[in-house]
Amino acid sequence: MASNTDISERQRIAARRLRVVAGHLQKCVQGEGAGVSAQACKTETPRSSPAKATSVPKRRQDIMKWNGWGYSDSRFLFNKKGQGEFTGKRYRLSGMILPSLKDWFEATFGTSLQHKTPATPTLNVSAVPPPNLVEPFVEELKVAGVAASHDPEGRVFRSHGHCLHEIFALREGRIGRVPDLVVWPNCHNDVVKIVELACKYNVCLMPYGGGTSVSSALECPLEETRSVVSLDTSQMNRILWIDEKNLTVHVEAGIIGQDLERQLNESGYCTGHEPDSMEFSSLGGWVATRASGMKKNIYGNIEDLVVHIKMVTPRGVIEKSCQGPRMSTGPDIHHFIMGSEGTLGVVTEVTMKIRPLPEYQKYGSIVFPNFQQGVSCLREVARQRCAPASIRLMDNEQFQFGHALKPQVSSIFTSFLDGLKKFYITKFKGFEPHHLCVATLLFEGDREKVLQHEKQVYDIAAKFGGLAAGEDNGQRGYMLTFVIAYLRDLGMDYYVIGESFETSVPWDRVLDLCRNVKERIVRECKERGVQFPPFSTCRVTQTYDAGACVYFYFAFNYRGLADPLHVYERVEHEAREEILANGGSLSHHHGVGKLRKEWMREAVSTVGLGMLQSVKEYVDPNNIFGNRNLL
């Protein structure tokens, strides 16, 4: 009997693998021209890389910018002809000319390419404060064999996330409080040792994963007088085992998103968890901030994906005794860990669900006459619970933004086709170019089901005046999320500063919240002396049964402002107030960090806050994990 099952099991797996491979082949064949593939938007690393490829070296500054987003070799610039260009070879957009970027940029922000605000080119090491080291602690670490360094560049690199104010300061060469030491544990036991020693010598530990925080979570608290040690998890990046029977994977928490997916893909699996930051963010970071992935409609958010978590705290290791899929054992202790933002301990290992790689993927897009119709359509899709892997609705401003990133078209025929499409939509269908908006879609699964699903969604869209607008538009929409952070650096070269922030809100308030927050931003900018109307735009990025996640981009030209950062911070603050006043949440997936702490009491009530505080007091009475996030 047993062997029988085994055989049939093996056969099933083999058949599935075959299907997957066939799917890839098919994709290659038909993808020749369109080049449609989910991975295409993100970094393309050669397939042949060894299983244990470390894409994050200890010296991150060797491949990544010290004062901006992402890889050093990839950046936007305006070339001598004034054309937009994206350098490097990593992305689909890399090496391409973006002819309409300049006009859009100048018209949107009222800037001129004549007026530059270049960043300080290199880090002035002498400006970095000398490390405050606890010698016996360092000694014992050495004895324990844990890698450590107090190299100034490495410390500066780990002193910040990617909030605007953090990057802005670095570009101006301003260095604030930085960690005194960086340590690189290799495994769970190393972490146990480090935490023990930290407790022994009363050293402040700050876990550091991908460094993509946008909530000031990685800033060293100014009031911290102890030695601050940045615990870099990047070397704990192995997949420890894959359990194909239960479809789970056990991974060290320092692994970053793209490595995890690539390595799983090689075995025919994926987690399906794809936050926009997945090129750089780490599994431990996702758990610590309650991350959300683009394809959560199929795979779920991090809290749905996690089966087991191991975390090292000053009190010891916390974990569950089994991997049962659901338990009724009091409040789920995972929920003390998820969203704890590094205040309780270090997540070292995680068991996650995996899924077989989908055999087929397809992008799509729908044009709506206006944002309101688009939201109604998304609401209906959610009501019928037929959301594709991803469905996002961009407002008009963002749609135009996306268009500004269209690469140079090679043939007259393509540009003719574009013109024809535009004519059809605006003239023939009567869509107002300044009102229309577009939804981008990503379908995944087996081919037949995808096509069927696609039809269902387009049929719903038609009821709300939506017109299918092609795969290309859809794919460009997703590309935007990976390059937006690079674009911010370009803006900062020309007096433009900006940021994104997010919320979640019940369906019936989506439209009101979007309108009011965008308008509040415009008004606050005006009242604070911003000379040119800001870029204030939003998109609905996730649908849920009872509401949606809304993402805002906001940027403005700061020429003529005495203290642009202060203006920026006030406007962001007021925008958050507006979100809360309109029934939006404090955060959908960015977390609270130190940036949004002031609203925590209001968000979870005094009793709720007290509960969290008492957990902190029990787990970490001496505030070893002293990043002071959240509470």
Next chain:
Amino acid sequence: PWRPPSRHAAFSGSTTSPDLRHPGLKKRDELEDMLEERRRSSDARHALRCYAPAVYKGLAPREVSALRGAVLQSDALQHVIGQVSRRELVQEEAAHLLDEMAHRLRLGTVRFFAYVLSKVFKTLFRSVRVNEEGVQRLQQAIQDHPVVLLPSHRSYMDFLMMSYILYTYDLALPVIAAGMDFMSMKVVGEMLRMSGAFFIRRSFGGDKLYWAVFSEYVKTMLRTGYAPIEFFLEGTRSRTGKSLTPKTGLLNIVMEPFFKGEVFDIHLVPVSISYDRILEESLYARELLGVPKPKETTSGLLKARQILREDYGVMHVYFGHPVSVRSLAQGRVKRSQYNLVPRHIPQRPCLAAQALVGEAAFRLVRLQEQAMVLRPWTLVATLLLQNPDGMDLPVLEEQAAWLRRLALSFGAFLDWPDCKPCREVVGAGLALHKNLARVSGGRVRLAVAETPGVGQTAEELAFDRAVGVLSCASYRNQILHVFIRPALLSVALRTANSSRKDEVYTCFNFLWTVFSNEFILCPGASVQDFEEACYLLGKCCAVQESQQDIVMSEGGHATLAFLRALLDPFLQGYQVVCQYLCKETEENLRENKFVPAARNFALQLILAGTLKCYEALSSDLQKNALAALVQLEAVTKVKVGDQVTLKVNRRAASSLEDMLGTF
């Protein structure tokens, strides 16, 4: 790239803004005559011209019929219908209520009105002067946010004129909340409906469904930016020329979409409409004396044609600065309180929101008052009322010139031509109001009969006189808001035991409380009002202030005496009401019997010669006095079945009378 900045006259929450504290400093817009153009070019062409107003930027274009569907199918209305009882029946009733209520704005009718009203207004008025800067501000406001127009209400002409002006300046036509009484005017009612009026019942306190239909109708129009909403904060036409205590019901409704986040902001635009002569002048006086208001009928309107033969002078319309509800609510109302209940479910506004709406209502009425153009005649009428035996013309002129200076120093928006000599200005007023004041032998006096006419009883004579006095008082009342705070202080100064500020304030506060129904005194603002009064009297050198004390200055006698005399009729009138209540023997006085009985009591005193103050006969004053007595707990209202009876606490009423007597 920014559009021209639209300025918001948002006033700060709890403290009085500098504008209100020192109204004299306020810069006011120039006024232009809008009829001038009409006198030069064709009315027909005006009525037929291309009308393409700027609309709200977020407007979702909508037909009148679609509006009806949107209201009837709205979650809010469906929720209430579901609560009331069997759905189908109620749904039908709701549709019926909506049809009874809804406007049916048609451009054709508007054009018809534009033509007819051009003719009518040109006959009635020498000119209609409008602040065009205000019109431009309004145009900007309409594009930015939903707008609520809040005109003052002195005459039926008000809303006709409002729509006419908006049409003339190519602004979006408002939908106007009108009382149901108009609907009974057959053709005219329908025509008003087609020019944007919608009709609401005067009272529907307990009717949940009616309330739901009504409030959803208004809110739907507001949220979608369908049209500016216009209604009268005072609720009804003021018969006395004074602003009435604002009603907050509709204001609550129109502010709610902001509290619930359904709109980014709402602009409230106070509009001050003032008349040289009010069309309903003597009608109002008679109404105040108990002659019932004529029912609005079409034939009645036709009979009123004789009105067209008279000269009504100049009309002034002043569009105030838009007041942003968002700025008003800033830091005062937590909008997140609405997060936990679906917004279509009716929710009682929180105390902070209620307080805010109440306060806003008073302040808006004050803004109306302050931008009301005052004509020299109002000063003349004030002086004549204080001198019932008449005045020599030169004396009157001299005093008018003095009063003009005083009014201006108190910040009055006085339209007194600088270039003309005082004699001419006073003369023009007397000429326009020859029915109220008579000049004979160089002496001016109120045009009231001295001796009974043939077959006239003493009562009828007294009634005639009262009509004259009350008509005249309606002009004096227009200027009272300028003087009221200093006047209260003047009276308090004389009565207070010492000149210590706190004692003077105690007296001031007592009077302030007693008269809080009579005049627009913002609730809870007695300290600010006291300070304002001190400031104004100090400014015109009538008093001197030190750290502790406040005393009359040497030359202040005339000013203070004048101001005290202003309040005199009200003090006397309130005393008479107290006397009446003390003497009234009936145990359970029905509320609806109160006014006639009090009037009769006052009339007897007048006939007996013990009372000279005809204003004590005014039902408005009597009602306000009663409200004050209820507030001071000298009278309690008891509801038995449908009847409301008044229980008088005689001790309290008589001590109040004594107190008033000391002033």
